[in-house]
């Protein structure tokens with residue numbers, strides 16, 4: 029495998045399971061552990077892999093968080109367009125994801141807070157009050173069924189025969 | 194003594210060699226099975242969803258005997274793009290109840306009593322019985338580890354007689370995972386032309402090829418008119434339970450197969466046909482995702498066998514590893530039974546696929562990665578126990 033092929037395969041593999049070690053990756057791709065580790069390091073160094081995190085089933089967490097999706101209309105700036113305001117917003121730890129969108133609004137934020145009040149407080153005092161923000165529309169998330177390709181409830185699985193020719 | 198009610202050509206059929214073993218596996222709980230020749234993936238959702246839609250819309254009737262024209266068009270289109278083989282959906286393609294039925298149809302369509310059909314062993318368990326049920330004579334040609342289980346064209350030619358009517362090829366191969374090279378395929382094609390033989394090419398594992406795909410034998414000079422190309426949805430699209438396969442080939446043979454199918458089967462379930470259509474239209478990415486995962490598992494399982502001292506060739510297709518267990522001093526059946534009893538891991542003895550499978554076991558990697566890893570540890574433990582015995 030070429031180095032580029034190894035990197036492409038690693039992105040696929042870690043995209044499905046970010047916890048696999050270089051040794052795990054190596055045996056799946058039939059390359060040396062050293063090659064796998066070097067490729068992962070390079071992907072990380074070049075900011076292609078930004079980080080790794082776990083996916084939770086919120087309804088089973090001991091303390092539940094409140095999440096909201098917020099649609100934001102902003103006034104783009106003459107220099108920097110949407111980037112400047114987006115960067116400013118993205119620095120708030122409450123903002124877990126932030127996207128520039130096509131369509132009826134400009135930015136989509138995912139906000140996490142401990143309580144409804146906390147999120148509401150953030151929206152009114154920080155977000156809506158920010159210079160350049162024209163309007164916000166907040167949608168609280170009620171139930172999560174799927175995230176990052178993973179279902180919250182395992183699909184039922186019918187048994188296979190134990191031996192099939 | 195009263196004569197048997199059962200026809201002699203059926204009563205003489207051997208019961209599948211692994212029947213007893215199968216019964217034994219079934220009596221045990223918590224077995225990790227590497228003995229399953231079908232995908233562990235559930236059928237991709239887009240396919241299942243269109244089957245549900247098909248029922249909802251009230252599609253509950255018979256279809257054309259050959260299969261719906263939409264599905265045949267999709268199949269011919271797919272076969273053209275994937276295999277560079279052009280067939281007419283109107284009369285060179287038939288949709289069958291899996292490749293299983295297609296095999297049965299083609300044998301009944303072409304064989305007269307006493308005609309010989311050559312096939313290679315170790316192989317899928319149905320070939321010899323299908324030939325016998327059609328009153329033909331199965332002629333097995335062994336393949337060997339030293340040739341990476343490819344069919345040696347010289348061995349094939351030696352098996353040809355005046356009664357030889359056809360050759361069955363299955364590459365990528367169940368149970369060995371072997372493929373043919375371009376040169377080997379070409380030589381086999383030349384033999385088929387030289388002796389005027391039909392080639393039945395069971396390509397049910399072709400989509401699950403992990404390195405370069407060798408062109409189908411039907412693409413070689415003089416072959417298209419004498420090849421019956423068999424493929425299906427069971428393996429590539431994880432659709433074993435839907436029971437859909439197909440045959441493409443010369444009009445005359447497809448027509449004969451259609452006659453038998455029309456009287457004995459009528460048509461494949463309409464909903465399964467709709468699902469198969471969706472598979473070809475919208476599930477290619479799912480298929481690739483599954484193939485990628487099989488490829489990773491293959492690398493893990495082959496490496497594990499070689500590391501623990503059971504030499505195992507790299508299978509280039511299908512989802513079976515076929516390691517050599519002769520170093521243990523056990524026969525394939527002994528190995529499988531003792532491993533099952535000692536470690537609760539089920540594998541299939543190589544002899545289930547023909548006598549020349551002795552000394553090998555078939556391990557399916559259509560099993561979760563965790564299952565494979567646990568099974569490999571257990572097999573290693575089993576080997577260690579054998580050594581200290």
Ligand SMILES: Cc1ncc(COP(=O)(O)O)c(C=O)c1O
Nearest residue numbers: 193291292293317367425427438
């Ligand atoms: C080589 C081969 N051919 C044919 C079949 C039958 O497949 P189906 O009838 O599901 O299409 C199998 C199934 O295991 C197989 O391994």
